């Protein structure tokens with residue numbers, strides 16, 4: 431008996447030292463949760479009055495707790511150091527983490543939401559910082575992220591590590607908003623390794639003087655072949671239908687023969703959420719993209735900017751375009 435106790439003592443001691451350098455530097459002892467799974471038994475040990483919690487939270491098919499019980503447990507938690515995994519559940523969102531503002535992980539992975547068949551959105555509506563690899567996949571009813579405040583992918587420590595983002599295999603209706611994408615592309619240490627295939631629809635709007643245009647053409651609606659052959663004389667009117675003076679455009683912009691006179695519509699364009707194709711034109715110069723900084727295409731295996739059969743073209747200047 432004594433021997434058993436000693437072994438147990440040794441193991442728990444060892445575990446603490448091993449797993450918790452990261453925790454002990456960041457949390458009060460009474461705010462550290464050491465259980466492996468969250469269920470109706472272990473939740474009693476959850477430090478639900480702490481605003482900063484250190485824990486590896488695992489919620490899965492064995493979690494016999496309602497969304498209300500989870501909401502109650504997490505209601506004061508604003509900062510979480512550790513990991514968070516929510517998988518194989520029937521919860522409809524992650525709204526039970528609505529107090530959470532900052533999440534930081536020590537190593538790779540860390541923020542994983544997968545195989546939650548009833549989840550329609552993430553719903554972590556106050557999450558601002560997530561210094562963890564973000565993996566959201568195989569949630570078949572998820573149609574939106576809905577993490578409107580998420581904008582910081584850095585650590586409180588100055589140590590720089592790239593954070594990877596995977597968003598895949600969600601509902602066929604899932605779309606990413608241009609507001610979300612704007613934040614993602616401007617976050618230097620976020621690497622978007624897998625992204626959904628479409629942007630959400632919207633109607634053109636102004637926001638503090640910035641004109642965001644929705645150009646209702648996708649690669650699919652244009653039904654372009656993978657090789658953009660010279661057009662057969664049938665004009666798509668894609669470019670003619672594009673609004674002028676847009677600061678951002680969401681959609682596929684196609685410039686064809688006959689559109690040459692109108693190219694200065696794009697003079698103000700800074701961000702294109704989509705693709706730019708210039709084919710079979712008489713253009714001699716591409717000098718109308720002087721403000722273009724980013725082309726954020728979601729079309730897999732397609733170039734974001736494509737020029738073909740512009741036989742007079744001898745000058746291309748896109749001076750502000752940033753790679754990555």
Ligand SMILES: *[C@@H]1O[C@H](CO)[C@@H](O)[C@H](O)[C@H]1NC(C)=O
Nearest residue numbers: 490491492493518519520521
């Ligand atoms: C989710 O719902 C399905 C179907 O009702 C059920 O079989 C499964 O056990 C539920 N899973 C959990 C984790 O409650």
Ligand SMILES: *[C@@H]1O[C@H](CO)[C@@H](O)[C@H](O)[C@H]1NC(C)=O
Nearest residue numbers: 532559582583584585586587
């Ligand atoms: C990002 O969040 C961390 C942790 O809260 C904070 O220390 C850092 O200052 C934030 N960075 C920016 C750019 O807001």
Ligand SMILES: *[C@@H]1O[C@H](CO)[C@@H](O)[C@H](O)[C@H]1NC(C)=O
Nearest residue numbers: 452455456585586587588589
């Ligand atoms: C920040 O990073 C340094 C170097 O990795 C480490 O020594 C230090 O403990 C970290 N600080 C915190 C608060 O984690």
Ligand SMILES: *[C@@H]1O[C@H](CO)[C@@H](O)[C@H](O)[C@H]1NC(C)=O
Nearest residue numbers: 603604605606628629630631
């Ligand atoms: C946008 O609208 C088009 C046409 O109505 C529709 O086919 C498409 O699925 C919509 N996209 C999204 C992401 O809702």
Ligand SMILES: *[C@@H]1O[C@H](CO)[C@@H](O)[C@H](O)[C@H]1NC(C)=O
Nearest residue numbers: 631632633644645646647651
């Ligand atoms: C896009 O075009 C389709 C068909 O041309 C139309 O049904 C749909 O309402 C348009 N969507 C928007 C957001 O304008």
